[in-house]
Amino acid sequence: MSISPLYDILHKLHNDVDFESHEALIDEGVLDSFDIVSLVAEISEAYGLQVPPEEITPENFNSARLIFAMLERVSEE
Amino acid sequence: MLFTSLEFIVFLTVLIVLYYTIAKNRFQWQLLLAASLAFYAFSGWWNLFYIASTIISSYFAGRAMGRLEAGRDAYLKEAKLSKEDAKAYKASVKAKKRIWLIACLTFNFAVLAATKYAGLMISKGADTGFFGFLVPVGISFYTFQAMGYIIDRYRGKGGEHSLFRLALFVSFFPQLIQGPISRFDDLKATLFAPHSFNGAAFAAAGQRVLWGFFKKLVIADRLLPAVTELTSDLGAYGGVYVIAAVLLYAVRLYADFTGGIDITIGVAEMLGIRVKENFNMPFYSKSIAEYWRRWHITMGTWFKDYLFYPISVSRPMLGLMKSAKAAFGENFGKRVPVYLSTIILWFMTGLWHGTTANYIAWGLANGLVIIISQELTPAYKAFHQRFNLKGKRIWNALEIFRTFWLMCFIRAFDIYAGVGETLKAVGSVVTGPHTLPNLVFDGIGVSDYIAAGAGVAVMIIAGRIKRRGKPWINKAAVRYAACLLLALAIVVFGVYGMGYDASQFIYNRF
Numbered sequence: 343m344s345i346s347p348l349y350d351i352l353h354k355l356h357n358d359v360d361f362e363s364h365e366a367l368i369d370e371g372v373l374d375s376f377d378i379v380s381l382v383a384e385i386s387e388a389y390g391l392q393v394p395p396e397e398i399t400p401e402n403f404n405s406a407r408l409i410f411a412m413l414e415r416v417s418e419e
Numbered sequence: 420m421l422f423t424s425l426e427f428i429v430f431l432t433v434l435i436v437l438y439y440t441i442a443k444n445r446f447q448w449q450l451l452l453a454a455s456l457a458f459y460a461f462s463g464w465w466n467l468f469y470i471a472s473t474i475i476s477s478y479f480a481g482r483a484m485g486r487l488e489a490g491r492d493a494y495l496k497e498a499k500l501s502k503e504d505a506k507a508y509k510a511s512v513k514a515k516k517r518i519w520l521i522a523c524l525t526f527n528f529a530v531l532a533a534t535k536y537a538g539l540m541i542s543k544g545a546d547t548g549f550f551g552f553l554v555p556v557g558i559s560f561y562t563f564q565a566m567g568y569i570i571d572r573y574r575g576k577g578g579e580h581s582l583f584r585l586a587l588f589v590s591f592f593p594q595l596i597q598g599p600i601s602r603f604d605d606l607k608a609t610l611f612a613p614h615s616f617n618g619a620a621f622a623a624a625g626q627r628v629l630w631g632f633f634k635k636l637v638i639a640d641r642l643l644p645a646v647t648e649l650t651s652d653l654g655a656y657g658g659v660y661v662i663a664a665v666l667l668y669a670v671r672l673y674a675d676f677t678g679g680i681d682i683t684i685g686v687a688e689m690l691g692i693r694v695k696e697n698f699n700m701p702f703y704s705k706s707i708a709e710y711w712r713r714w715h716i717t718m719g720t721w722f723k724d725y726l727f728y729p730i731s732v733s734r735p736m737l738g739l740m741k742s743a744k745a746a747f748g749e750n751f752g753k754r755v756p757v758y759l760s761t762i763i764l765w766f767m768t769g770l771w772h773g774t775t776a777n778y779i780a781w782g783l784a785n786g787l788v789i790i791i792s793q794e795l796t797p798a799y800k801a802f803h804q805r806f807n808l809k810g811k812r813i814w815n816a817l818e819i820f821r822t823f824w825l826m827c828f829i830r831a832f833d834i835y836a837g838v839g840e841t842l843k844a845v846g847s848v849v850t851g852p853h854t855l856p857n858l859v860f861d862g863i864g865v866s867d868y869i870a871a872g873a874g875v876a877v878m879i880i881a882g883r884i885k886r887r888g889k890p891w892i893n894k895a896a897v898r899y900a901a902c903l904l905l906a907l908a909i910v911v912f913g914v915y916g917m918g919y920d921a922s923q924f925i926y927n928r929f
Binding site: 362374375376378379380382383385386387392393394395398419 | 506509574575723725727728729731732733737740741753757760761793821837860
């Protein structure tokens with residue numbers, strides 16, 4: 343699994359955010375619930391994964407790296 | 420038993436004395452359970468059957484899921500399955516857990532629907548449902564709290580082994596009537612822990628309770644006669660009176676609901692228990708979406724976590740998105756899960772508040788404004804690039820002003836008799852009359868407005884002080900002085916006493 347499709351999706355959502363370094367996407371309100379749903383929908387398509395709703399937590403979505411770690415975990419389960 | 424009644428004050432005093440003396444280090448949470456059930460029985464002993472059915476069904480469904488998980492873990496440890504087989508086995512156990520989840524949700528929401536929601540035609544404010552059942556007090560709140568627990572249990576969070584501890588979580592009396600809607604993981608740490616009396620913490624909690632009483636008795640209840648009169652006859656009170664009605668209702672609802680929650684959180688903290696905050700200065704919001712992140716927060720997050728996300732990222736919704744993308748293009752298709760889930764969410768939020776058409780219209784109006792705002796995002800972006808106003812004080816004030824009045828008019832659905840009447844009322848703001856209104860009615864005169872207005876000024880100043888987070892507000896002397904002043908203000912300016920029937924909290928009826 344590669345992280346680059348995730349960066350592409352995130353940049354398509356907000357092209358003015360540095361997702362490589364941002365660590366508080368939820369806490370600072372960069373991603374709202376509409377963004378999250380669009381993001382999860384795009385991720386599901388790009389990675390061929392079903393993200394369970396219980397994985398949609400601030401702890402899992404505060405940075406691109408955390409989102410990717412969650413995706414890896416979901417693909418393992 | 421009303422929070423604002425003498426019975427409640429006596430009940431609470433006796434409980435606190437017992438809690439910190441004979442129950443200390445022995446049976447504090449058990450005492451709280453007995454007190455919660457007694458508190459609930461005061462509202463009608465038959466209420467206990469309803470809440471007991473929710474507690475027992477949640478407990479047994481949770482236990483069954485726990486047994487399935489324990490069996491699964493033991494089997495996986497022993498059987499040493501391949502990765503693929505283990506995945507398939509886990510999925511089969513999850514499917515069994517899902518049966519328990521669905522059974523528990525169906526039973527509890529059916530009870531809720533039968534008692535409260537089955538009669539779309541029940542008159543507004545009536546306390547009997549379609550089938551003639553009395554609507555159990557606080558059923559919307561405790562059902563949602565218990566169902567949150569069971570969904571979390573299904574998702575693999577730890578459950579509660581003791582029926583009585585779960586019973587206390589569902590029935591904990593300060594939050595039983597109007598929330599907040601707590602999560603088990605948040606509440607359990609302090610709910611079941613032993614607590615010793617702490618003078619400073621008790622004074623801070625007492626101050627919070629008095630603050631709640633102040634908002635309820637000095638502001639909310641004083642404005643009640645005006646709101647009732649102004650919404651009783653649209654023929655007499657159209658045009659400018661509608662503006663007065665929605666404004667007074669906004670102030671009254673805020674003082675009433677946040678006052679009730681202050682009492683709830685304060686009472687819980689008197690017992691050493693931490694309950695989640697339900698408000699974060701909602702009238703400073705710059706958009707409706709932000710308002711709903713700051714108002715009745717625990718209900719909003721409940722709907723988001725247990726309804727909005729599960730629907731919007733579900734397989735059928737993602738399938739629909741794919742089809743919509745193929746048929747109507749990328750831009751349209753990607754909006755489908757978000758907007759459809761938003762409409763469902765706000766329809767259900769409206770339904771949670773009440774079963775009449777005006778509550779549904781209220782919910783959908785909120786959803787519609789949020790969707791329109793979302794669609795206008797590129798236009799706002801272009802506007803800010805052109806005029807560079809974002810973050811400027813004047814622009815912030817304008818956004819806050821706009822959101823406040825938009826919410827005032829959406830709330831009109833809550834106070835007028837029906838959807839038609841509400842639309843007529845809002846329309847009359849344009850058509851008139853636009854004469855200077857006379858707001859002195861039976862039960863509310865100039866002195867009442869002065870008292871309520873002074874109360875609102877205190878509320879705004881207190882909000883600003885809190886917002887700035889000055890350290891001196893936590894000093895003991897300041898707290899005791901605040902308690903004294905609040906108690907005095909309640910005694911002098913509060914609405915209570917002989918011949919006065921303290922009104923129920925607005926959110927009790929939801």
